[in-house]
Amino acid sequence: MTKITKILIANRGEIACRIIRTARKMGIATVAVYSEADAHALHVEMADEAVLIGPAQASESYLKVDAILDAAKRTGSDAIHPGYGFLSENPDFVDKVENAGLIFIGPSAKAIRAMGLKDAAKALMEKAGVPVVPGYHGEAQELVVLAGKANEIGFPVLIKARAGGGGKGMRKVDNQADFPAALSSARREAKAAFGDDRVLVEKYVATPRHIEIQVFGDSHGNVVHLFERDCSAQRRHQKVIEEAPAPDMPEDMREAMGAAAVQAAKAIGYSGAGTVEFIVDASDGLSADKFWFMEMNTRLQVEHPVTELITGLDLVEWQIRVAGGETLPLSQDQLSINGHAVEARIYAEDAEKGFLPAVGRLLHLQFPEGDIRVDAGVRAGDEITPFYDPMIAKVIAHGTTRAEALGKLAGALGRTEIAGTVTNAAFLTRLCRDADFASGRLDTALIDRNIASLTERVTAPEVITALAVLAAYGMVGSGTEFPASVSSIGPFEIWGAPKRSVTLEIDGQNRSFTVEREAASDWRMAGEGLAAEGTRLEAVRRKGDDWSFAAKGISKRCRLVQNGTEVAVFHEGLTYRFGKPSGARADDLAAGGDQVISMMPGIVKQVLVSEGQEVKSGDPMVIMEAMKMEMTLAAPRDGVVAEVLVSTGAQVADGVSLVRLTGEADAA
Structure with missing residues (x-):
């Protein structure tokens, strides 16, 4: 056995923080690597040491093998943990790590290569007797x-x-x-x-479920499975909510799938954490003869916390011990399932706009307290940039039953408060409460079938809009019934009338309102979307970000957070966002007019038009990439390309003009 004393983590964000916590518990020192964009990131702050390895682009930092190995050498690290993503399944990286005399905390390069190509992996699994589609x-x-x-x-x-x-x-x-x-x-x-x-x-399996088995092997030939996870709640083949164990899983099927996964791992001499993914025909319920091998992920999975919660194990600790030459801590007959766990990934993305990734500074970030696990790689004040995956956190709930775990998760998502960027938290909450999902009627098309109801825009209640109007321009101070700050609108103003006109941006449109103070803590707001006679809020109190008021005899409480350009109101499990006008919005410009505008910061992957070219409305013009998502920007109208203002490879900010049109295209 080799005692690991210092681990360099070749990753960032949530998984880097996760590894650091376990290493610290084990008394192992940690080294973080970071790009220029992550200089003040949480994983950098948490690690014992940190090394800058390059510019913001992952290709120039987190994917730079030589820079990572140099950082390991300079800090005296004896092992490298790749996390997931980036270099985690790169067999050439494994070879270089081991050739440098370091321990790779993961499987061998040979095992990664064996599972790296789907066709070769399936041929290998067929030979090993594992069911294949x-x-x-x-x-x-x-x-x-x-x-x-x-x-x-x-x-x-x-x-x-x-x-x-x-x-x-x-x-x-x-x-x-x-x-x-x-x-x-x-x-x-x-x-x-x-x-x-x-x-x-x-x-093609018509009613598929995606069920995967967590496996673990050591260098002594032992392999166990840690039961299954159901990842059928997917959107565009990307997992959204994961859970363990799988709903309605028959015991004979669990045993058969577990045995097949162990067989698959043994066939390639697997050591470390891995996941064997199966597609399941759920058209007539789950059955032990209706599952087939899809692929094997030769790394730790994003969704590993649900397995940890139902088994009571720390999989990162197992990884470190196995990499150091120890045998598996437990045998198969010592492993058991306790309760049910569900995980949701909170992303900076706009579900109402096709899940478009978002950027922004996290001006306010508060996760729920209590019996909830939150794995995050950010804290308040951090910025979501266009350079990396926009995941903010994973929220994981555990209960004695699936219904209890889902209820806890939905409640926790509703109590999560994030201001500074749009998130998918409301979408996730709705999915937890979706009738099909809650009842366990799962397949990989569930979200697509119910996408309209899951992403339906929620209009802010009248009283919440009124409160945002009142709060947006600092007309109510904190901690006192009659604060000095209201004097700017009070009855003693020289100009007399206790009114003020304000403008807020709601759903992309600027709207005008008037604010009138009727008494020391009673206010009336009027404007579009409010009652004709105005909306009256009584007994308005504020203590920091916590507000209370009464409307039509009903008392309410909420939290309201604002900065120079945004007001976010957290009320009854939902987040309502209002803006203070600051010019034209990029997505408004992109929807029409003479220009194609970038909708968020990103990299221009391809320019599809040239000057003088005639285009029709909807023709693709520029392909951009941001946060691992590729988007095609189209012509807003018929016309002729007057100017192409960017080139392939350019890094552009939000709201930048990429192509300008003139005239109209000749009729075909």
């Missing part, structure tokens, strides 16, 4: 071969990129006639995403 995983890639295999399998089928994941390079095909176009599209996307346009063809 019926399909074609061969080397021949000609259209006639792939189309013939699709016919043999039977439509509908899935075309899938052999390298990578996340739904890129994946197409469902319902009939032979659509196969050639779908294949071309999948190949283009796979080539762009993974540098490899080869595909495989599989039988």
Whole structure:
């Protein structure tokens, strides 16, 4: 065995903080690496030492192998933990770490390579006796071969990129006639995403559930499974809410899936934490003969906390011990399931606008207290930048039953307060309470089917709008019934009338209101969206960010946070955001007029037009990338390209003009 004394964490954010907490508990020193954008990040503050490794772009910092190895050497680290993402499943990185005399806290390069390509991995699993989805995983890639295999399998089928994941390079095909176009599209996307346009063809499972098994191996040949997680709540093939164990899982199926996962891990001599993912046919309930191997993730998963909560284990501690040469702490018969756990990922993204990633400074951040686990890599004052994944935190709840865990999670999400950027917290709360999801009627299309109700815009109640109008311009002081700050609107003003006109931005539109103080702590607000006679708030009190008032005889409490440009009101589990006008909004400009405008900070991946080119409304003009999301900006109207103001590779800010139009395109 080798005692690990100092770990360099080749990652950032939430997972880096998570690893640091366990290492500290074990008495192991930690080293953080960071980019220029993360100089003041939480993981940098938490670690014992920290090393700057490059500019903000991940390709110049967190993916720079030489810089990471140099940091390990300079700090005297004896092990590297890759976290997840970035270099965690890069076998060449593993080789370089070990060649440098360091311990890689994860599987061997050989195991990672064995599972790195979907077709080779499935061929290996077939040989090992693990159930595999019926399909074609061969080397021949000609259209006639792939189309013939699709016919043999039977439509509908899935075309899938052999390298990578996340739904890129994946197409469902319902009939032979659509196969050639779908294949071309999948190949283009796979080539762009993974540098490899080869595909495989599989039988499409009509009512699929995504159930994965957490496995753990050591260097002594021992492998166990730590039961299953259900990750069927997905959007665009990305997991949204994960839970353990899987709802309605028959015991014989759990045993069969666990045995198959262990068999898969043993087939490649696996050591460390890994996840074997299966697709399950749930069209007629769960059954031990209706699950098939999809892929193996050779790293710790984002959703590992739900497994920790139902088993009472620390998987990062297991990783460190196994990497140091120890045997697994427990055998299979010593492992058991306790209760139910559910995890939701809070992202800076706008669910009402197609889950567009967002940026911003976290001006206010408060997570729920009590029997709730929160894994976060940020704190109040930190900035969500366009350079990395926009996850803010994972909120995880545990209960004796699934219903109890879901109830706790929904309540915790409702008590989470975030100001400074838009988040998906309301969407997650609705999903927890969705009738199908709450009852366990799961499949991977559930969110898509219910997307309208899950992302429906909620209009602020009249009294909340009135409070925002009152609070936005500092007309109520803190901690006193008749604060000095109201004198600017009081009856003793020289100009007399106790009124003030204000403007707020609501749903992208500037709206005008009047504020009138009727008594020391009674106010009346009038304007669009309020009652014709105005909305009256009585007994208004404020203590810091906590407000209380009465409206129509009903007392209410809420929290209100503001900065120079935003007012956020947290009330009854929802967040209402109001703005103070500061010029045109980027998304308004992008929706029409003469310009194509960047909707958020990002990198220009491709310019699709040139000066003098005629375009029609909706034609793609610029492809941008921000926060791992690619978006295509389209022409706002018919016209002619007058100027192209950016080039491929340019880093642009929010609201920047990218292309300018003039005139109108000639009629076709």
